[in-house]
Amino acid sequence: MxxxxxxxxxxxxxxxxxxxxxxxxxxxxxxxxxxxxxxxxxxxxxxxxxxxxxxxxxxxxxxxxxxxxxxxxETPAAPLGNAMLIALGVLGGVYALWVIGWIIGGLRLQGAAQYLVADVMFQGSFWLAVLAAPIWFATTFLLTRGSRAWVRLVWLIAGVVLLVPWPFVMMGTVGQ
Structure with a gap:
């Protein structure tokens, strides 16, 4: 006025x-x-x-x-912007797809893995591989709370690259 x-x-x-x-x-x-x-x-x-x-x-x-x-x-943390919220949603979706990919790919390898390792060892490594993506996402989200947004995005993108479900990528759902 x-x-x-x-x-x-x-x-x-x-x-x-x-x-x-x-x-x-x-x-x-x-x-x-x-x-x-x-x-x-x-x-x-x-x-x-x-x-x-x-x-x-x-x-x-x-x-x-x-x-x-x-x-x-202490200064309060600034709220996340729209672009960061969208990026977190997309990356969270990718991590959810990675979990599904590890489950499908790991179950496809279960028959072949019985010849290489004991069933108990396979189950432990299978669930560790399945839970790796949500653990990486949560850990990155919690440890980068006070950091800049680009640092959080770099760590989340690094997790997407490192945690690719290779059994699913190589064999698919049907296998060779």
Whole structure:
């Protein structure tokens, strides 16, 4: 809303009301105002004039507990953007397909693997291969929470490349 009422794009009934005009000569907030002093620790003033209020309020207040200092130093993580959410969804879908591929490909190899390794060894490695993709996805997602988005994407793409279900790729669902 502009300060000059004549420059407004729309005019509505009651626009002449003097209470709608914002004060122009008075500063927005002062350090000794009761509103700034009443803010609890960890809260900041926002809105018009908050620049003046935030600086003085932070100086006047001392943290009640030592843990408050550490909490103030931490910046909250920015929410994921649309492109990152779409990329995570696509990569999550690829990881889900990798799980299905490992299951199908591993079950196709079960008959041939009985000649090479014991059944217990095959079952252990089979389920480890099936669970490798969700473990990689979850581990990467948790360990890169504070990192930049491109770091998370690089690790997830590396997992897609490393965890390709080779039994399914080489034999398919029917086999040779």
């Amino acid at each position: 502009s300060r000059d009422r004549e420059e407004d794009a729309f005019r509505w009934e009651g626009d002449g009301d003097p209470t709608l005009d914002a004060p122009t000569s008075e500063p927005a907030a002062r350090a000794d105002s009761p509103r700034v002093a009443d803010l609890p620790a960890g809260f900041t003033a926002v809105g018009r004039g908050s620049e003046d209020a935030a600086g003085t309020a932070a100086i006047d207040r001392e943290p009640a507990v030592e843990g408050d200092v550490a909490a103030r130093d």
